[in-house]
Amino acid sequence: MANQRETEPEVTNPVNKIGTENEHSLHAALKEWYAQPGDEIEAYVDGYIVDLVRFYPHGEQELIEIQTKNFYAIARKLKVLAERHHVRLVYPVPVEKWIVRTTATGEFIRRRKSPKKGKPIHLFTELIRVPDLLNGKNLVIEVLLTREEEIWCEDGKGSWRRKGASRQDRKLLEVVDRIELKNHKDLLGFLPEGLTAPFTNKELASLLGEPVQIARMLTYSLRKCGLIKTVGKKGNELLFAIGGNRFDHTTSGVIK
Structure with a gap:
């Protein structure tokens, strides 16, 4: 089976009325x-x-x-x-x-x-x-x-x-x-302890104990906030970094 390139998570905007x-x-x-x-x-x-x-x-x-x-x-x-x-x-x-x-x-x-x-x-x-x-x-x-x-x-x-x-x-x-x-920097607290940059969505999902789709939603949101960036690829998977080799959780704490 051919390898598939990693894509962005699908973002749909429902048209439900507020307060249905x-x-x-x-x-x-x-x-x-x-x-x-x-x-x-x-x-x-x-x-x-x-x-x-x-x-x-x-x-x-x-x-x-x-x-x-x-x-x-x-x-x-x-x-x-x-x-x-x-x-x-x-x-x-x-x-x-x-x-x-x-x-x-x-x-x-x-x-x-x-x-x-x-x-x-x-x-x-x-x-x-x-x-x-x-x-x-x-x-x-x-x-x-x-x-x-x-x-x-x-x-x-x-x-x-x-x-x-x-x-x-x-x-x-x-x-x-x-x-x-x-503020938007508090969102970094959702990144788990032990996460080392650069990391893939699969590696992030494994540490989170969540499906890869949740990891993709997290990295997509953090990228849009300017908190992380793509720094390359590992095979067909995107690699992400926060600026250093390891995120210091001492400033905001880890949100579990």
């Missing part, structure tokens, strides 16, 4: 969990509706946007608001998830724990669509690690992988941890 029905319960629950006394909810700022506006002493304020998927749909809004305001983008990653199956009329059938476990690095499945989001000033990304229920309705309209069940909703059970990314 599949997001309603989770979005509302996260907004309630995040809100503090004194926050303005669903406030109108510079022509946009913002989930939460938080006020601090000395007249400072922060705009808080909760987005459960599709960063591309909200990217322009965030960049416009960040020109004049401090903005925080909150994104949930389910580290534990339970699947709840219901009938087409909403009656409970069964509940099981999903074998899939989300990790902070899965942020890049969304960030790959707008990898330069943290390059500007005034924008912070906060990753919430959550426990969730996902509701599957056996209505015959879903994927064959789910035996015809369609995903109806996501429900928040608990927020177990949070990670704050204050």
Whole structure:
């Protein structure tokens, strides 16, 4: 079989509306969990509706946007608001998830724990669509690690992988941890300890314990942020470097 040249990860920008029905319960629950006394909810700022506006002493304020998927749909809004305001983008990653199956009329059938476990690095499945989001000033990304229920309705309209069940909703059970990314340089913390430059996506994936596709999303995003660069090829695989032979994690820490 002929060797295939490594290609960039495919980046698609969905056209889903912000706040679709599949997001309603989770979005509302996260907004309630995040809100503090004194926050303005669903406030109108510079022509946009913002989930939460938080006020601090000395007249400072922060705009808080909760987005459960599709960063591309909200990217322009965030960049416009960040020109004049401090903005925080909150994104949930389910580290534990339970699947709840219901009938087409909403009656409970069964509940099981999903074998899939989300990790902070899965942020890049969304960030790959707008990898330069943290390059500007005034924008912070906060990753919430959550426990969730996902509701599957056996209505015959879903994927064959789910035996015809369609995903109806996501429900928040608990927020177990949070990670704050204050600027694009914090993204280097996703690179694992023991990574030596130059490295390939396969080598990175092995150290991460993730599929190569996740490694490609990470290196693509870091390249677009100007944090790493291609320095050659190893066979048909791209080689990447960060500037030195080994990345010093003492400045930002490793995000696991």
